[in-house]
Amino acid sequence: MIKLQDISLTFNKATPLEKKALRQINLVIQAGDFVTLIGNNGAGKSTLLNLLAGELTADTGQILFDDQDVSKQSLEQRAKLISRVFQDPRHGVCEDFTIEENLALAMKRGKRRGFSLAITVQRKKYFKSLLAETGIGLEDRLTERVTHLSGGQRQALSLLMATLMPSQLLLLDEHTAALDPKMEKIILRLTQQLIQKHQLTTVMITHSMQQALELGNRTVILQQGKVLADLSGAQRAALTPLDLVEFF
Amino acid sequence: MSSIVLSSALQLGLIYSLVALGIFLTFRVINFPDLTVDGTFPLGAAVAAGALIHGFHPVVATLLAFFAGAMAGVITGYLHVKLRVMGLLAGILTMTALYSVNIRIMHGPNIALLNVTTLFPANFSPMFVLASIVFFIIALTAFFFLSEYGLAIRASGTNARLSRAYGIRIGKATVITLAFSNALVALAGALFAQLQGFADVSLGAGTLISGLAAVIIGEAILISPNIIVQLFACLLGAIVFRLAIAFSLNSGALGLQASDLNLMTAGLIILTLMIPRFRNLVVRKREVYD
Numbered sequence: 184m185i186k187l188q189d190i191s192l193t194f195n196k197a198t199p200l201e202k203k204a205l206r207q208i209n210l211v212i213q214a215g216d217f218v219t220l221i222g223n224n225g226a227g228k229s230t231l232l233n234l235l236a237g238e239l240t241a242d243t244g245q246i247l248f249d250d251q252d253v254s255k256q257s258l259e260q261r262a263k264l265i266s267r268v269f270q271d272p273r274h275g276v277c278e279d280f281t282i283e284e285n286l287a288l289a290m291k292r293g294k295r296r297g298f299s300l301a302i303t304v305q306r307k308k309y310f311k312s313l314l315a316e317t318g319i320g321l322e323d324r325l326t327e328r329v330t331h332l333s334g335g336q337r338q339a340l341s342l343l344m345a346t347l348m349p350s351q352l353l354l355l356d357e358h359t360a361a362l363d364p365k366m367e368k369i370i371l372r373l374t375q376q377l378i379q380k381h382q383l384t385t386v387m388i389t390h391s392m393q394q395a396l397e398l399g400n401r402t403v404i405l406q407q408g409k410v411l412a413d414l415s416g417a418q419r420a421a422l423t424p425l426d427l428v429e430f431f
Numbered sequence: 432m433s434s435i436v437l438s439s440a441l442q443l444g445l446i447y448s449l450v451a452l453g454i455f456l457t458f459r460v461i462n463f464p465d466l467t468v469d470g471t472f473p474l475g476a477a478v479a480a481g482a483l484i485h486g487f488h489p490v491v492a493t494l495l496a497f498f499a500g501a502m503a504g505v506i507t508g509y510l511h512v513k514l515r516v517m518g519l520l521a522g523i524l525t526m527t528a529l530y531s532v533n534i535r536i537m538h539g540p541n542i543a544l545l546n547v548t549t550l551f552p553a554n555f556s557p558m559f560v561l562a563s564i565v566f567f568i569i570a571l572t573a574f575f576f577l578s579e580y581g582l583a584i585r586a587s588g589t590n591a592r593l594s595r596a597y598g599i600r601i602g603k604a605t606v607i608t609l610a611f612s613n614a615l616v617a618l619a620g621a622l623f624a625q626l627q628g629f630a631d632v633s634l635g636a637g638t639l640i641s642g643l644a645a646v647i648i649g650e651a652i653l654i655s656p657n658i659i660v661q662l663f664a665c666l667l668g669a670i671v672f673r674l675a676i677a678f679s680l681n682s683g684a685l686g687l688q689a690s691d692l693n694l695m696t697a698g699l700i701i702l703t704l705m706i707p708r709f710r711n712l713v714v715r716k717r718e719v720y721d
Contacts, residue, residue, distance in 0.1 A: 236596065262598030269592075279589045279656065287579075288586050293598040296579040328656050 185212040185235075185352060185384065190244035192230060192408075204230040205241070206408040212352075217378060217385045217399030221392070223431060226405040228388045232354050235386065237261040248351055263293030266345035268358040272334040275341030275358075282332075282340060283325040286310045289344035313343060317373055335366030339373055346377045353378065355387035371398065392424035404430050433681075438558065440677035442626060444670030445561040449568060449619035450638055451645035451665035453612040456572075458643065459661075461588035461608045466522035466639055467507045470529030471500045471613040473635040475620025477533045480542040480630035489550040493621045500617020501610040503529060508606030526635075533632045541631040542624075549625035557626060564622065568615065569662050575611075576658045584608055585658070616642075637693055644696055645669035647703045675699065 190208040195201050205227045212218060222228050233239045235246065237258035246254045248264055269275045276285050287301040287310075307325060314322040319339045321332075329337060338358055345353060355374065359367040375398065378385055389395050395402050401415040404427075412430055414422065450472065457465035475496040482492035503525055510521035534540060551557040575581045586594045587604040594601060616638065624630040649668025653660055679685050679695060687695070 258595045259598050259600050262596060265596075267596050274590070274592055277586050277590045277593060280586070281656070284582060288582055288597060291579055291583070291597070296583045296599070298575070298578040298580060300577055301579045301582040302577070 184214055184247075184249060186210075186245075186247040187212075187235075188245045188247070190231075190234065190241045190246070192234065192239065192241050196242075203408055205234070208244070208408070208410060210403065210410065210413075212384060212386065214351075214384050215382060216401055217383075218387070218401045218403055219395040219399045220386055220388045220403050220405065221390070221395045221427070222405035222411070225407075227408040228405055229356065230408075231405065232356055232386065232388060235352065236265055236267055236354055261293075264351045265354060266292060266348070266350040266352075267354040268338065268341045268345050268356065270357045270360055272337040272341070272361055276329045276332075276337050276344070278330050279328065281326050281328055282314070282321060283307060283310055285329060285340060285344060286313075286347065289347045292348045292350075294348075313347075317343060319369065319373075333366075335362050335370060338362065338366075338370050342370070342373060342377060346381050346383065349381065351384060353383045353385045355385065357388050357390060360390065374398075392427045395427060396422060396424060402427075406431070436677050436681055437674075440673045441670060442557060442561055444673035445558075445565050445666075446619050446622050446626070447641060447645060447673060448565055448666040448669035449615045449622070450642035451649065451669045452568065452572060452662065453615040453619075454639065454642035455646050455661065455665050456608050456612040456615075459588075459646065460585055461605055463511075463518050463588075463605060463609065464522070465504075465507060465609060465612060466519065467503055467525045467529075467609070467613055468522075468616045468642065469635040469638045470526035470533070471503045471616040471635075472620040472623070472638040473533050473630070473632055474503055474529050474536075475500050475617030476624035476630035476634050477536040477542070477620075477632070478617070479621035480544055480624045481536050483544060483547045483549065483625070484542060489548055489625065493550060493618065493625070496621035497614045497618045500620075501614035503617070504609035504611070504613030505606055507613070508609040512602035512605055529635075530632065537630060537632070540633075541629060544624065544628045544630070549628075550622065551626055561622065561626075564618075565666065568618070569666060573659045573662055576662075637696065640693075640696055640700065641672065642669075644700045644703070645672045647700060648672050651703050651706050672699070 187208050187210040190205055192205045193201060193203050208231065220228050220231070230239060234241055237256060241254060245252055253261055253264065277288065280288070283302055287306060290306070310325060311322050317339055319336055321336060321340065329340065332340065359370050362370060371394070385399065387398065396419065402419055403410060404412040450468065453468060457463045478499040479492045479496040482495050483489065507521045507525045510516040510524060511518050516524065551560055576585065583594065583599045584604045584607065587599055587601045591601055620634065623634065645668035646665055647668070648671050649664030652667055652671065653664040655661060676692065676695065680687055680689060
């Protein structure tokens with residue numbers, strides 16, 4: 184269970200540019216929840232995600248992972264608990280690396296990295312089978328550089344990297360926003376497939392009202408740094424994307 | 432070119448391949464333009480020469496130089512990582528400080544290594560000693576980059592955000608790479624001093640630029656995304672660079688003198704940097720005619 188208690192964050196404090204990005208957010212995410220996070224530009228979606236990841240630190244409030252306070256932990260320290268797929272396909276992979284090097288890098292997320300071989304015969308086999316499962320045709324291209332991959336293929340790889348090792352929270356930052364509609368569908372399907380396979384607790388930012396309702400079991404709407412609505416169960420099931428727009 | 436000139440160029444090439452490796456680690460792998468090396472090369476020479484005249488075994492003297500270089504790298508790293516000094520400036524600061532340190536170590540601006548046993552005994556081929564050391568170092572570096580931590584260091588240089596999200600501490604990776612890089616350059620300095628029979632505080636001038644030249648030439652000859660090939664490209668680049676210099680200094684027709692070296696090096700680097708552009712021009716022209 185992940186708890187956000189009284190989280191507030193203000194950018195450019197005490198300057199004319201002061202912006203209250205998050206105001207006393209309280210949120211409990213149960214293990215296994217798949218939360219879709221929506222809201223206008225500047226509502227605080229990305230700030231909240233970056234705060235969970237550890238890229239930002241809150242001014243006040245606590246973040247608890249199963250009663251362990253991680254609010255003061257750095258991004259690197261939280262890597263054990265949290266995995267992430269970025270919006271920009273260039274951010275979620277190492278471009279100069281081959282596919283297998285990227286996956287090998289992800290194998291040690293949040294763990295000590297020693298001097299044993301990063302790429303072994305067994306790992307190659309494992310990576311190959313994982314890639315084959317995704318059905319995006321990368322299984323025979325392990326030693327190819329990521330520079331040669333399309334945006335969609337990179338996001339698929341990035342997803343695979345993020346879910347390679349167990350985590351308590353998967354963060355998806357509009358990870359299909361840069362893709363064409365066909366690829367978007369494929370990546371969303373893969374996302375669901377991987378989340379189900381690993382029973383992952385997930386928070387996903389999206390701009391699509393349809394995605395917000397179709398995916399996951401819960402939708403949180405942010406507005407001006409506050410939780411405007413927290414929808415789940417029958418209430419959420421009865422909503423259409425148009426109803427959702429009414430909230431804004 | 433006489434065979435003496437040729438073999439001395441090859442020996443220098445082997446020594447400077449260690450400098451090239453060091454430069455490759457910082458400039459290419461972690462994307463850190465480290466200027467410390469102009470101070471670390473004479474530091475290695477000074478420490479090794481100083482230890483030798485105090486009666487240390489050549490192997491010990493060389494290892495001392497290696498660790499002294501690592502220390503210099505750590506200092507630059509800490510200046511950058513902990514004190515947030517800009518990378519370029521951090522290197523310049525350490526390099527500047529090392530000038531004084533090197534004179535202190537040698538109790539003067541230079542040391543002549545007369546009648547001391549070095550790593551290059553008279554009855555043994557220096558080429559063999561050098562080649563063994565260089566191949567050992569390349570093998571060590573290659574092994575390092577095939578490891579989990581080596582992969583993490585490479586990642587930290589190409590995608591810092593992703594690396595941090597996967598738990599890699601960029602600061603630590605930077606300090607370790609700077610330490611290893613400068614240790615290699617100091618080792619080159621130590622070998623240079625023992626081969627040439629002297630250490631001098633001014634040895635460092637141009638270390639960075641000749642190392643960079645070797646890296647760039649190597650990259651132009653061996654184009655590969657494979658890190659192991661890239662390491663060998665440093666060796667190849669350093670040797671080609673030294674041969675090119677020996678050739679142009681020794682061919683009377685060009686009328687060059689030893690002091691023209693820096694001008695030539697700069698010119699050669701510029702020329703090598705232009706190669707990809709020329710290549711593009713040629714390809715484009717062909718497309719037009721097709």
